[in-house]
Amino acid sequence: MLKCLGLSSGRKLVRVLEHPFCAKQCQMLANEKTARVIDGKSIAEEIRSAIAGEVRRMKECIGKIPGLAVILVGQRRDSQTYVRNKTRACEEAGIKSVMAELPDNCTEDEICNALSSFNKDPSVHGIIVQLPLPQHLDEGKIFNVLSLEKDVDGFHPLNMGNLAMRGRESLFIPCTPKGCIELLIRSGVEIMGKNAVVIGRSNIVGLPASLLLQRHHATVSIVHAFTKNPERITREADIVVTAAGVPNLVRGNWLKPGAVVIDVGTCPVEDPSCEHGYSLKGDVCYEEAIRVAAAITPVPGGVGPMTIAMLLSNTLDSAKRTYNFT
Template identity: 80%
Template sequence: MKMMAMALRRITLSPWQTALTALTIPSTTTTTTTTRPHSTLMSPPVVSLDLPDVWPPNSSHFHFPPPINYSNGHRAAVIDGKLIAEEIRSRIGSEVRRMKESIGKVPGLSVVVVGQRRDSEIYVRNKIKACEQVGIMSTITQLPDDCTEEHVIDAVSSFNVDPSIHGILVQLPLPQHLDEGKILDAVSLEKDVDGFHPLNMGNLAMRGREPLFIPCTPKGCIELLIRSGVEIMGKKAVVIGRSNIVGLPTSLLLQRHHATVSVIHAFTKNPEHLTREADIVITAAGVPNLVRGNWLKPGAVVIDVGTNPVEDPSCEHGYHIVGDVYYEEAVRVVSAITPVPGGVGPMTVAMLLLNTLDSAKRAYEFS
C-alpha cells in the first residue's frame, strides 16, 4: 500500500486535467459510495465529464511549425459545393415532380426556429428557398427566444402526427435554457431528416447498421470528397470540433468509409501537429481562421464547415462569413479546398432536401 501511495504521488496532471478532476471526481470515498452505490468503478459517469469546448481567443496558445515557403505559386483546386449541390437539387426536383404527377403528393418539411441568430437566419432562409425551387412544401414555426421546452415540444409533436410533413428540423443551436437532447428526442424517428435522433446516430456508429437518415452536413462533406475523386479508405483524417451536429457524426461517417480518424477539440495538445499529419481535414470548430497554412500537410484536402459571421458594415447584412480555415494561406499548401461561402453550406441544404424526399418516398411507398 505504501509503494502504491508513493507511485500515485508521482503522477502529475496538466492544468485542465486538474480542473476536470476537481469538477468530476468526488473528494471522499463516502461521496463516491453515495453517488454510485452499485458501481465498482472509480471513474465517474461519462456525462459528468462533459465540458464546453471553448477555444482559446488567440493563436498564441498554439505552437506553429516552421513557415512553409509559398513562393512556388501553387493554388489549390476549389471544390465547388454550390455547383455540385445544384446538380443534386436538379435531380431532387425531377423526383418531386415525378411523385406529384404519379400520386399527387409532394414531400413536406417543417422547420422549428427558436430565437434569432444570424447564422440560423442564413441557414433557414437558404433551406426554405431551396424547398421552393425543387417543389418541396415547407413551413416555418418561429418561437421566441424565451419560450419554454413545452412550447417547442408541442410544435414538434404537432408535426409528428401531420401526414403531410415528412421531415422535421429543429434549427440548432437552441438557447441555453432549453434541453436540446430532450427536444430532439421528441422528433419522430421517421421524420428525423437532420439525423440527430439517438437511434439514427447509434446506427451510424455501429458497423452493419444503416440509419434512416445521416446528418446533412457530414453527408454533404463525404459527398464532396467522393465527387471530387478523393480516396477516403485507408487515409488519415482529422475532424476539428466534436459537436453532436457536425464533428461527432462526421468522424463516425469517415470511419464507416474506412478512414483512420483523429478528433481535435479545445483540450487537444498541439492540435496543429496532429492536423498536419492528415490527408483529409474537415473542420467544424466555429472559430474564424483557426486553421492556418502551417497546420496543413502539403497536398491535403480540406473541407471547411465553418460559417462564422464577422462584423462588416460594408456588407448588406452588416457582416460577412468566413470559415475556420485561413483560406489565403491554405490554398497555397493543400491540393483541394472548399470555399466559404459556397462550399459545404449548399451541400448541407441539398442533403436536407434529399433526406426529406427519401422520407416521403418511404411514407408513400413510392419508388
C-alpha cells in the same frame, strides 16, 4: 489574435486582427501551385436540380410531394436567415414547407406540442428544430419527442448510435457531414484507407463527420480543445474536415502537402468593406492553405450550400420511404 464582439442576434462576431506570419508565409509561397477549389455551390445546385426532378416524378406517379416542417424559436437573425434559405430551397425543389414560429420565452411543452402535431401530420416527412435554442430549453428532451422517421437532421441519439455501429444503418445522416462526404466523393477523393482528421467534436458536425469517415474506412483522428499539438496530428492527414468555428485556426503549416481540406467553419467576422459590416470566414487560413492543399472548399460557397441540398435529399428520401416509392 481574435476578439469576440456581441451581436444583437446573439451570435458572436469575431474580429480577425493582423496576422504577420500569415502575410509573410503567403508572400514566400506566392509562386507555388494553387489547390483545386471544390465548388460546393455548383455541386449543390446539381443535386438540388436532381432532387427537383425526383419530386416531379413522385408527383406525377403517385400524386404526392415531400413535406418539411421547420420549428423556429426566437428572433435570432442568423437562424431566421438559415430558415429562410431552407424554405426557399424547398420551394425551388417543389417540396412543401410549413413553419411553426415560437417566441424566445416559449416553454419546452409548447415546442413539444408543435413537434407532436408535425409528427402526426401525414403530409410532413421531415421535421427540423432550428438550433441553437434559447438557453432555458433542454435540447435533449425536445429531440426525444421528434419522430425518428421524420428526423431529417439525424440528431436523434438512436440515429447517431445506428450511424456509429457497424452492421446498422441510420434512417438519416446529419446534413452537414453528409454534405462533406458528398463533396469528397463528387470530387473524386478516395476516402478508404486515408488518414482523416476531424477538428471539432460537436454533435451536429464533428461527431457524425468522424463516424461517417470511419464508415468509409478512413483512419480517423478527432482533434478538439484539449488536444495538445493539433497541428502535428493534422499534418498527418490526407483529408481534413474542420468544424471548430474559429477563423484562421488551421494555418498552412498545419497541412500535409496534397491534403484535401473541407472547411465547415462559418464565423461572421468584422469586415467594413462588406455591406453588412461583416463577412463569413472558415476555420482555415485560406490564402495559406490554397498553396499547400491539393483541394479545398471555400467559405462561403463550399460546405454551406451542401447542407441545404442534403436536407432536401433527406426529406425526399423520407417521403419515398413513407410511400414506398423508388
